[in-house]
Amino acid sequence: MTKTRRPGISRRSTLALMGAGAMSVAAPWVARAQAKTIKIGMPTILSGRVAQLGTSSRNAVMLEVEKVNGAGGLAGRQIEMVIRDSKGQPQEAARVARELVNTDGCELLLDGEASSGSFAVHEVARDLGVLCIHTCSEASSLTADPKQRIPNAFRCVRQGIHDSIVGGSYAASIAKAKGLKKWATCSPDYAYGRDTTGEFTLYLKRFAPDIEIISESWPKLFQADYTEVVTKILQAKPQALYSCLWGGDLTSYIDQANIYAMFSQMEVFAVNMADYTALTVVKNLPKGIHSGNRYIKTFPTTPENAAWGDAYKAKYNEYPTNWSWQNATAVMFLAEAAKKANSADGKKIAEVLKGLTIKCPFGADGTVTMRGDDHTLVGYAIGWGTTIPQEPYVPEVKAGDWKTIFELEAEWKKSKGYT
Amino acid sequence: MTQTTSGLIIGMLLFLVAVGLTLIFGVLKVVNFSHGAFYMFGAYFAMTTYQLTESFALAMLAGAAGTAILGLVFERVFMSRVYGADVLMQLLVCYAFVLIFDDVVRIIWGPEFKAMGMPAAFQVMPLFIAGGVVPPYYLLLIGVALVAAIVLGLGLSRSRIGKVIRAAAHNPGMVSALGINTGLIYGGVFALGGMLAGLAGALAAPVRSLTPGMGFSVLIESFIVTVIGGMGSILGALIGALLLGLIRSFGSQGFPLFVEGLMYLFMVIVLVSKPTGLFGKEAA
Numbered sequence: 001m002t003k004t005r006r007p008g009i010s011r012r013s014t015l016a017l018m019g020a021g022a023m024s025v026a027a028p029w030v031a032r033a034q035a036k037t038i039k040i041g042m043p044t045i046l047s048g049r050v051a052q053l054g055t056s057s058r059n060a061v062m063l064e065v066e067k068v069n070g071a072g073g074l075a076g077r078q079i080e081m082v083i084r085d086s087k088g089q090p091q092e093a094a095r096v097a098r099e100l101v102n103t104d105g106c107e108l109l110l111d112g113e114a115s116s117g118s119f120a121v122h123e124v125a126r127d128l129g130v131l132c133i134h135t136c137s138e139a140s141s142l143t144a145d146p147k148q149r150i151p152n153a154f155r156c157v158r159q160g161i162h163d164s165i166v167g168g169s170y171a172a173s174i175a176k177a178k179g180l181k182k183w184a185t186c187s188p189d190y191a192y193g194r195d196t197t198g199e200f201t202l203y204l205k206r207f208a209p210d211i212e213i214i215s216e217s218w219p220k221l222f223q224a225d226y227t228e229v230v231t232k233i234l235q236a237k238p239q240a241l242y243s244c245l246w247g248g249d250l251t252s253y254i255d256q257a258n259i260y261a262m263f264s265q266m267e268v269f270a271v272n273m274a275d276y277t278a279l280t281v282v283k284n285l286p287k288g289i290h291s292g293n294r295y296i297k298t299f300p301t302t303p304e305n306a307a308w309g310d311a312y313k314a315k316y317n318e319y320p321t322n323w324s325w326q327n328a329t330a331v332m333f334l335a336e337a338a339k340k341a342n343s344a345d346g347k348k349i350a351e352v353l354k355g356l357t358i359k360c361p362f363g364a365d366g367t368v369t370m371r372g373d374d375h376t377l378v379g380y381a382i383g384w385g386t387t388i389p390q391e392p393y394v395p396e397v398k399a400g401d402w403k404t405i406f407e408l409e410a411e412w413k414k415s416k417g418y419t
Numbered sequence: 420m421t422q423t424t425s426g427l428i429i430g431m432l433l434f435l436v437a438v439g440l441t442l443i444f445g446v447l448k449v450v451n452f453s454h455g456a457f458y459m460f461g462a463y464f465a466m467t468t469y470q471l472t473e474s475f476a477l478a479m480l481a482g483a484a485g486t487a488i489l490g491l492v493f494e495r496v497f498m499s500r501v502y503g504a505d506v507l508m509q510l511l512v513c514y515a516f517v518l519i520f521d522d523v524v525r526i527i528w529g530p531e532f533k534a535m536g537m538p539a540a541f542q543v544m545p546l547f548i549a550g551g552v553v554p555p556y557y558l559l560l561i562g563v564a565l566v567a568a569i570v571l572g573l574g575l576s577r578s579r580i581g582k583v584i585r586a587a588a589h590n591p592g593m594v595s596a597l598g599i600n601t602g603l604i605y606g607g608v609f610a611l612g613g614m615l616a617g618l619a620g621a622l623a624a625p626v627r628s629l630t631p632g633m634g635f636s637v638l639i640e641s642f643i644v645t646v647i648g649g650m651g652s653i654l655g656a657l658i659g660a661l662l663l664g665l666i667r668s669f670g671s672q673g674f675p676l677f678v679e680g681l682m683y684l685f686m687v688i689v690l691v692s693k694p695t696g697l698f699g700k701e702a703a
Contacts, residue, residue, distance in 0.1 A: 049630060052531040218675060224627050224636055225432070227557075228668040228678075231425040234552065248532030248628035255626045259537060259554035260545050281628070283536025 038077040038344045040065075040334075041100025043093045043121060044112030044136070046085035049222065050247065052277060053323045057112040057136060058083050059316045060324035064331035074334065075344040082106055086117055093117035097124040097132075108132075108346055110330055112323070115139040115192065119148075126150045131346030133334070135327045138163070139192075143376040144418050152350050154375040156330040158322070160196055162382060163271060165408045166400030167292055168203020170384040171269050174290065175208045175240065180267055182214045184238035186229060186253075188245055189218035196244045196271070203408070204242075214238055222249060226256045238266055246272035251282045258284055273387060274394045276319035285389040292384050294322035295362075299397040300381040304361035325362045329377070332358055333370060364402060378402070422668045424551035430664025431564035435619035436637050437644035438571065438656045439612035445651030446588040446608045449498065450506070452513035454641065455634025456520035457486045457613040461620025462629050463528055466535040469624075475538040482621025483614045490613025494606045502605075517635070524631040535624040560622050567615060568657050575653065584608060588651075643682060647689050649699025658697060 042061065045054035065079045073079060082104050086093035093113045100106040101124075109132040111121040118137035125132035132153045134142060140161040142148055174180065185201065187193035205211055215236035217229045230253075233241060241262075245253050250272055257263065263286035272278065273291035293299050297309025297319070308328070312320045320328075334349065336358045341348040355372030357379075362368065368379045382405075385397035413419045436458055443451045465482035469475065493516070501509050541556040575581040587594045587604045595601045620634075627633070644663055648655025666685055670678040689697060 047530070049632065055530075216675070217671070220679065222636065224623070224633065225429055225667075227425045227428050228422065228671040231421045231552065231668070232671050235421055248630050251532065251534050252626070252628040255534060255537060255628075259541065259556050259626065260552060277531065281532060281534045283534055284542060 036077060037080045038074050038108070039080045039082055039104060039106040040108045040110060041097065041104060041106030042081060042083045042110040042112050043086045043096040043100065043117070044083060045088040045114065045117075046083075048088050050088060050114065052247075053114075053136070053321055054085070054088075054112060056277075056316075056318075056321040057323045057327045060312065060320060060328040061110065061112075061331055063312060063315060064328045064335075068331060068335045071335075074338040075342055077344050083112075086113060088114060088117065090117045090120040094120035094124050097121045098128070101128050101130050106130075107344070108334070108349075110135050110327065112136050112327060115142070118142060122148065122150075122153055125153045131350050133330045135330045136323050139195075143374045144413055144416070146418060149375065152346065154333075154350075154353055154370055156333060156370070156377045157326045158380060158382065159376060160192075161199060161409055161412055162378075162400075162405050163292055164196065164199035165203050165405050166382050167200050167269070167271055167384060168205075169207050169400070169404065170398060171200070171204050171240075171242070171290070172207030172211075174267065175204070175211060178239075178267065180239040181210055182212055182238045182240070184215040184217070184233050184236055184241045184266075185213060186217040186219065186233060186241060186243045186245065188221045188249060190221050193218070193221075193244055197242065200242055200244070200271070219245075219249075219253075224252070226253050229253075230257045230260050230262060234260060234262060234265065240267040240269065242269045242271075244271050246275075247277060248281075250278050254282055254286070254289075255284070258286060263289065274385070274397075275322055276393075277321055279387070279393045280319065285387060285393075287386075287388055289387045290384055291387060291394065293382065293394065293397055295320050295325045296392070296394055296397070298392040299383060299385070299394065300362070300364065300366075300399075302361065302366065304366070305381075308361045326377075329360055329362060329368060329380075332360055364399060378406075420549060420551035422672060423665070424548070424553050424557075426665035426668035427561060427661065428553075428557045428664070429667050430661035431561045432619055432623060433637075433640055433644055433663060434657050434660035435564050435567060435622070436616050437641040437648075437660055438567065438653055439615035439619075440638075440641050441645045441648070441651055441653065441656045442571070442615070443609060443612040444645070445653075446584055447498075447502070447605055448588075449502070449509055450513075451498075451609075451612065452510055452638070453493075453516040453520065454612070454616055455636075455638030456517055457490060457616035457634070458620040458623075458637050459520070459524060459629075459631070459634040460489060461486045461617025462535075462624040462627070462633065463524060463533075463620075464617065465621035465624045466533060466629060467528075469535055469538075475540070478535075478624075479618065479621045482624070483618040486617025486620070487610045487614035489617075491606050491610040493613070494609035495602075498609065499602065499605065521631045528629075528631075530631060533629040535629070537625045541625070556625065563618070563622060567618075568653070571653050640682075643686050646696055647686055649696030651700070652696065652698035655696055655698030 044057050065081055069078050082100055084096045086096050109130055111118050111132055111134045113121055115137040118134050129152055134155040138157055138160045140159050143155045185197050187197040219229050269290040271292040273289050274296055275294035297306050337349045337352040338344050341352045353370050357367050357369040360368045362380050364379055364381045371378045383397040383399040385394040387394055440454045461482035464485040465478040468481035469478035501512050543555055545552045545554040587601050591601050644656055644659040648659030666681050670681045
């Protein structure tokens with residue numbers, strides 16, 4: 001008797017279906033790869049004390065995405081951003097990132113998290129294999145440490161070690177010229193404050209070996225009253241002060257130090273001063289505070305940078321932040337890489353991104369590069385200058401020298417055992 | 420000497436916040452967890468008034484009066500309903516309002532930090548008094564706090580209204596039976612407490628950045644002050660605040676990595692040796 005096939009689903013097609021199902025569970029973006037629009041997921045900090053930075057990241061991304069979509073999209077596919085609040089909590093950032101890929105169908109990730117969160121998102125990217133560009137974390141180890149490296153993650157952010165080298169060399173040149181030998185430091189008491197201060201003083205002493213740190217203060221993050229810190233520093237009578245306080249903490253500190261006339265008694269080097277969020281808030285900004293550039297539309301002094309800063313302000317009625325330019329640059333990289341790869345596929349874009357140089361308003365020479373060997377941004381405009389209380393706030397910025405940065409960075413990586 | 424004056428400065432501002440907290444507890448027996456929000460509102464009211472009028476005096480007045488009204492409304496509409504309730508219930512209502520008030524500030528003034536700026540009159544060189552450095556603005560701050568301490572201390576112990584308040588704290592039923600409106604007294608005390616926190620916020624506004632949630636860290640320190648000084652004692656709040664200021668000031672010199680720890684350690688020592696605080700009274 002000949003067996004006839006029973007109606008319904010055959011074993012073979014059941015297996016095929018199960019296989020496809022398993023594939024879409026394991027790699028869901030593959031199933032949606034042919035969708036017309038491409039969803040890009042972005043966890044960032046939209047509530048809490050640093051919400052302003054997350055909002056400025058979202059604004060910059062949307063500004064650039066509009067341009068990319070206007071020019072035809074990512075390899076012909078319109079970008080749809082899915083931006084979610086992580087509240088600045090690492091575990092929430094990781095959860096949101098996973099959900100964006102697995103549930104919302106995002107094929108690429110922009111990680112708009114601060115350092116703590118970005119390491120968590122990095123692990124999600126490692127697990128899911130989805131292309132992820134970190135756009136806010138400045139922690140050097142994120143890309144410098146080979147243990148962190150994965151083929152599908154890149155960092156489009158300034159880096160702590162670069163800032164320290166440029167800051168140390170700039171401060172040492174001022175110290176030599178003005179004979180500033182006794183230094184004090186005052187930085188927030190958490191990983192960023194301690195690491196950044198340590199690296200800054202390391203390079204300061206390297207370029208000017210006779211410098212002595214005579215007083216250290218570590219106020220806690222978000223401290224309200226700095227009176228005891230200010231008076232302690234005044235009593236130590238240093239010739240110069242370094243601080244990496246930032247945001248509202250820095251503006252509080254300046255207001256409180258101002259009434260003790262601190263700024264007339266020593267040279268102050270505050271790496272995070274030249275950011276519009278702080279510059280526009282302080283009402284009595286002392287003249288002559290030395291600061292690194294965060295984002296300032298007058299450095300680099302190019303029409304492209306000024307135009308970008310003005311376009312942002314026209315759209316959002318405030319100036320961009322340091323996080324803004326980094327996020328904008330990430331979208332520029334994605335657009336250029338997709339064009340070169342002629343595809344919006346994450347793997348193909350990742351291949352092209354390695355070592356890619358693009359034209360960019362924030363480049364030291366009009367271009368920035370995604371360095372191939374450690375997937376991190378180099379060639380961006382980096383420098384230090386002194387403040388004045390009104391626009392342009394930092395009229396002259398002395399640019400850092402990328403040749404020196406590369407040499408000392410290589411040395412630093414060796415000393416850390418990274419190479 | 421500079422560290423002593425710096426301790427005084429820290430302590431006096433802390434006193435202004437803590438005294439309102441201790442006053443409310445002393446009379447109403449409510450641990451007002453939302454007290455920090457009044458400090459925050461005081462600062463924001465002062466900043467806005469200063470931006471509109473450029474008058475420092477009006478800014479301070481707006482900070483104090485605005486929070487007094489807010490305190491009165493808050494007490495009459497919400498807190499008065501939970502006086503007889505469980506302590507946990509009171510805490511939950513207060514905590515809910517901490518979150519609500521933070522969001523209200525975020526909606527009205529935005530999530531980013533703001534600064535009021537120091538009035539031109541105080542942008543002068545600091546004074547050197549007995550070897551210590553004191554900015555003139557902080558002299559004003561110390562003066563206001565001292566006046567508040569004296570007026571409150573004498574007012575509560577000597578004046579008729581002070582006696583009524585103390586009586587209401589001791590036996591509200593009896594006071595009510597004597598024909599005195601205890602609801603009005605409770606509302607008035609809450610408004611006074613809120614006003615003191617608001618005044619502290621307004622005085623802090625020129626030297627501290629303003630953010631939603633700024634009241635929380637101040638609230639924690641105020642609790643330490645009231646626990647050290649004794650819940651409900653105004654003299655205790657003053658001594659507690661000054662001690663805490665001095666610990667912060669000298670601790671940052673001697674034990675820079677353990678300043679916070681020192682404050683809590685001191686609180687633990689006081690609690691172990693005198694559980695009611697330095698000037699607290701044993702529960703009846």
